[in-house]
Amino acid sequence: MNYYTISQLAEQFDISTRTIRYYEERGLISPIRTESGQRLYTKKDRAVLKLILRGKRFGFSLEEIHEMISLFDKDRTGRKQLEKTIKYGEQKLKEVTERIDDLLQLKHEMETILQDFKTRLREMEDSE
Amino acid sequence: MNYYTISQLAEQFDISTRTIRYYEERGLISPIRTESGQRLYTKKDRAVLKLILRGKRFGFSLEEIHEMISLFDKDRTGRKQLEKTIKYGEQKLKEVTERIDDLLQLKHEMETILQDFKTRLREMEDSE
DNA sequence: ATTGACTTTTACGTAAACGTAAATTAAAAT
DNA sequence: ATTTTAATTTACGTTTACGTAAAAGTCAAT
Numbered sequence: 372m373n374y375y376t377i378s379q380l381a382e383q384f385d386i387s388t389r390t391i392r393y394y395e396e397r398g399l400i401s402p403i404r405t406e407s408g409q410r411l412y413t414k415k416d417r418a419v420l421k422l423i424l425r426g427k428r429f430g431f432s433l434e435e436i437h438e439m440i441s442l443f444d445k446d447r448t449g450r451k452q453l454e455k456t457i458k459y460g461e462q463k464l465k466e467v468t469e470r471i472d473d474l475l476q477l478k479h480e481m482e483t484i485l486q487d488f489k490t491r492l493r494e495m496e497d498s499e
Numbered sequence: 500m501n502y503y504t505i506s507q508l509a510e511q512f513d514i515s516t517r518t519i520r521y522y523e524e525r526g527l528i529s530p531i532r533t534e535s536g537q538r539l540y541t542k543k544d545r546a547v548l549k550l551i552l553r554g555k556r557f558g559f560s561l562e563e564i565h566e567m568i569s570l571f572d573k574d575r576t577g578r579k580q581l582e583k584t585i586k587y588g589e590q591k592l593k594e595v596t597e598r599i600d601d602l603l604q605l606k607h608e609m610e611t612i613l614q615d616f617k618t619r620l621r622e623m624e625d626s627e
Numbered sequence: 628a629t630t631g632a633c634t635t636t637t638a639c640g641t642a643a644a645c646g647t648a649a650a651t652t653a654a655a656a657t
Numbered sequence: 658a659t660t661t662t663a664a665t666t667t668a669c670g671t672t673t674a675c676g677t678a679a680a681a682g683t684c685a686a687t
Contacts, residue, residue: 378633388634393675407683409634429602430558433674443612453620460613467609471602474557478595484571485588492581506663516664521645535653537664561644 374411377402383417384424391420399423399437419444429470439463502539505530511545512552519548527551527565557598567591 381388394400395410400419402410412420419440426436442456509516522528523538528547530538540548547568554564570584 376633387676389677390675392635397674407634408636409683425601425605427674428558428598429605430556450620450623453616453623457613457616457620460609460616464606464609464613467602467606470556471599471606473553474595474599474602477553477557478592478599481588481592481595485585485592488581488585488588492578492585495578495581504663515646517647518645520665525644533653535664536666537653 374403374413375417377410377412380412380417380420384420386424394420394423394433397433397437399433399440502531502541503545505538505540508540508545508548512548514552522548522551522561525561525565527561527568 375383377388377391381391391400395402400412400416400423402412402416404410422440423433423436426439427433431439438459442459503511505516505519509519519528523530528540528544528551530540530544532538550568551561551564554567555561559567566587570587
């Protein structure tokens with residue numbers, strides 16, 4: 372297995388190294404260290420980072436993303452824990468579904484408005 | 500036609516009056532005033548506020564929301580303006596579509612993980 | 628071996644999006 | 658008429674999510 376350095380990841384995702392370190396400060400990601408203290412990121416770390424960035428695009432706060440990651444990430448061994456995780460997951464799934472529906476409606480409205488504008492434009496062109 | 504006061508709107512949308520005034524500061528909403536300077540909001544103002552809050556839920560910044568509102572809101576009379584608006588609208592529409600696709604993928608992944616968890620739970624229950 | 632690129636921690640700075648408090652005025656209720 | 662409730666402006670405070678700079682150590686290449 373091989374590792375990424377912080378600047379490699381930063382370049383790949385087009386973010387700053389500061390940003391990656393900040394996510395670590397907040398407990399979202401935990402790279403291993405070399406003897407000298409340099410951070411090394413595994414493929415898994417990279418995947419987590421990708422998750423974080425996707426969450427951000429959806430407008431989730433780092434706090435929310437943190438919650439999701441720690442619930443889905445850990446080996447939820449105990450049965451109670453597992454049940455809790457499933458409940459939380461279903462809740463989040465519902466939120467995502469609602470968000471999708473909301474966005475679909477927005478999309479529809481935008482399409483309507485655009486159609487309207489295009490019609491107006493055509494009318495302007497026809498009458499010149 | 501009748502009006503809403505600021506605290507009525509605040510209650511309806513479960514936000515603070517400060518928030519509403521802040522949106523005004525940023526030029527997103529422009530209520531009329533009584534002689535004494537009290538803000539009065541029309542149905543249209545209310546609709547704009549609703550738009551703002553929806554935009555926020557999608558993770559758009561107030562700046563982006565401002566742009567969208569001012570482009571779709573005004574009477575884009577000139578032909579050049581209309582063309583520009585259409586182009587901008589199509590761009591935003593594309594962004595929304597991408598966001599939807601992204602969310603659909605996330606939803607799918609969450610469902611897979613949840614299924615996995617549920618299977619595990621059932622196995623635990625079967626073996627007791 | 629030394630230069631240059633990269634990394635680390637520490638720490639102060641900043642923009643966005645409000646919260647909160649104070650002082651004042653106006654509207655609503657008793 | 659006078660409390661009570663709601664509104665206004667002004668202004669400083671706060672949180673989130675980083676940016677930026679400094680000082681010092683480390684890795685890679687010549």
